[in-house]
Amino acid sequence: MAMLVSSVEEGSLSAAARKMRVPVATLTRNVNDLETLVGTKLLVRTTRKLELTDAGTEYVASARHILEQVDEQERRAAGEFTAPRGELVVTTPVQVARLRVLPVITQFLSLYPEIRIKLVQSDRNVDLVDSRADVAIRIGRLRDSSLVATRVGTLRVVVAASPALLETHGVPKTPEELSDYPCVVFDSPYLAPWRFRNPATGDIFTVADVPRLLVSSPDAAAYAAIDGVGATLVLEHDVADAVNAGKLQFILQEFEVEPIPVNLVHLSQNIMPVKLRRFLDFATPKLRAALADFGRIPSV
Structure with a gap:
């Protein structure tokens, strides 16, 4: 299921294989075996891209949900819901990461030795579900109402x-x-x-x-x-x-237009992992203080 979903998200079997660090032949064989197991074609392969069949579209939606449940159970077993531990994936614009987020992350890691952070820097909004990210710093108006947002400041x-x-x-x-x-x-x-x-x-x-x-x-x-x-x-x-x-x-x-809002966002969850709760509690006041540092400088 993970290989199938990755192939759809990456757009090709070879790209999915690179992302999952497995041989293309292995990934292709597993996807073929999955189609044999369910008894129907899930993917239509062309020289340019992959397309889902109608059955594949429905199957991938269900597979994503199942994989999320498996991931949650694995994190429960690892104790991520009872103690601050495990990997935390944070996405942020490149410049905001360098100037504002990295100092916060280094301080946070010194306090929580059992937490690892993967920092994904991109000036394009990274989809939290597809990237398996826990939290993002977003610049601009939020369009996705399914995200839980905490305002940390504005930028002129x-x-x-x-x-x-x-x-x-x-x-x-x-x-x-x-x-x-x-x-x-x-x-x-x-x-x-x-x-x-x-x-x-x-x-x-x-x-x-x-x-x-x-x-x-x-x-x-x-x-x-x-x-x-x-x-x-x-x-x-x-x-x-x-x-x-x-x-x-x-x-x-x-x-000048109104300053652009900056938010910490994450997906709505019934039970929040302790690592995420600790990061939000720590990073929110730090980022608010950092973004409030700027004063108006006279124009010419």
């Missing part, structure tokens, strides 16, 4: 530019001017498109940017902005050090 969305760039190209007075301004764009699911708020009406509007440089990490956006490549729109903590050092300056602050 800011536009920053180097003093040299502002001296050469002038200081934009309105967001619309950014359309003809050198820009460094961080390709982010929670920052694209560039959004601003009309200070007079409160209406939200977007600006069509033509990036001089398109990057896939906030660090790269900050470095390029410091070097004068262009103005960039990022989260405040991505450029706070550079602003404090005078390498960057905030602009267009009066047009």
